Amino acid sequence: MSTIDAESIKQEILAKVRDYFKQAHERKVFVPFQTKIPYAGRVFDAEEIVNLADAALEFWLTLGRFGQELERKLKTFFDARDALLVNSGSSANLLALGTLCSPHLDRHLKPGDEVITPAVTFPTTLAPIVQHQLIPVFVDSETGTYNVDPQQVADAISPSTRAIVVPHTLGNPCDLDALIALAKRHELWLVEDCCDALGSTFDGRHVGSFGDLATLSCYPAHQMTMGEGGAVIVNRQRFIRLARSIRDWGRDCWCAPGVSDTCGKRFGWQLGELPLGYDHKYIYSHLGYNLRPTDLQAAVGCAQFEKLDRFIEQRRRNFRRLREGLAILEEFLIFPSVHPKADPAWFGFPITLRNGTQRSALVQWLEAAKIETRMIFAGNILRQPAMAGVRHRVHGQLRVTDKVMTDGLFLGVYPGLSDAMIDFVVERVTGFFQASRVGRSAIVSAT
C-alpha cells in the first residue's frame, strides 16, 4: 500500500471518529435527583479521541512525537528549564524526591534528613518522603486555605531540615512569598505538589514555577487529563539530567526515543567500574524506574492542553457560583479563603462545617440527591492506618488538621458541571441546613 493510500485511510478513520463522538458522547440532559453530579471528571470533545486514534494508528506506543509536544507545551507554560511526562502525579512526586536524593546532586537529601510537610496531605505526596528514608516533619494547616501554615513551617525547622514539600490544596496556592523566603534563608529545597493546581497563579505567576521542582497529575479529576499521567516541572538546570535518568530506568544516556549517540561518544565512556567503551545506552548512573507514560496518553494530553485556559475559567466560574449561592450559610460553614496574591484554578470547593457533628449527615443527604462529595485528601494523614510504624516528627498541635479531618469536605467545580447542576447543589446544601432545627431559624432570620 502506498503512503498516500495509508494517509487517506487515516483521514477517513479520523473523520469517522468525529462522527462517532457526536453520536456516542452527546451531553445528557440534567434531571435533578436522577442525574449524577460527579465531584470531577474528564471533559473532552472529538479532538481527544482523534488524537488518540492518530497515535493508535501510528502505533509508536512509547513516548514519541505527542510526548515531545506535550513536554514542550508544559515547559513553555511554566517557563521552566524542563518538563518530564510521567505516568501519574504519584510517580511525579516519587521522581521529584528521587531527584533530590540523587548522589550526583550537591546537597542531596540523605536518609534521616528532615522534610517539612503538612499533615493535611495526599498519601502519595508523603509516600516518597518515607520511601527515601527521609523523616517527614508534620505541621498544621491554616483554617480556610487548607494549606500549610508558614509560621508552623518556620518554627519546625531544625538543624536536620533539608526540604519543604507542599501541596497547593485543592488548587489554592500556598503562601509562596513566605515559603520561598524560608527555603532561601535555610537553604532548603522546595517541592510544589501542583497535582490539584495546574493553572493557579501566585503574584501573577503559575504555581509550579516557584519551587526547585513541581509535580502535576493528569488523572481525569484534574485540570487536564491524560487518563493516567502527570509531569515533573524542573526549574533548575542541574536537575534535568538527573530527573530524566531516574525516570528512564536510571540510565546515564540522554538520547530521545529512537535516537542514538546524542553525546557523540556512545562507545567512548568509562564510568564506574565498567570497561572503557561500554555502550552508553546501558550505563546506569542511578537505580531508577520506568515512570514514562505511553504516547497515547500524551496524545490525549495534547488535545486537553489546548482547552486548559477554558477549563480553568470554567472552574473559577463554577466556584464563584457556588460561593455566591451558599453565602447565606456563613453561620454554618467555613468558606475557603485565599491569599491576597493567589488566584486559584480550583480543583474543588472546600468547606468545613462549624458544627462538628453534621458532616456525615450532609454527605449522605447530598448522596441521596446523587451529588458527590469528597473528603479533603487523607484528612490528618497521621490518623491513617498506613502511618502505623512510620518514623516521623510532629511539630506543635495539629488542631486545624484534625478539624479538617472531622468536619471538612469538598464539592465539585469541574467544567462538566452546568449552571443548573451547580444551582441544584446550592439548593440541596441550603436545604440540608433548613431541614435541621438550628438551621431553619437562622436561615429564616437571615432572609
Ligand SMILES: Cc1ncc(COP(=O)(O)O)c(C=O)c1O
Ligand atoms: C495533591 C495530590 N498529589 C498527588 C496526587 C496523585 O496523583 P495521581 O492520582 O495522578 O497519582 C493527587 C491525586 O489526586 C493529589 O491530589
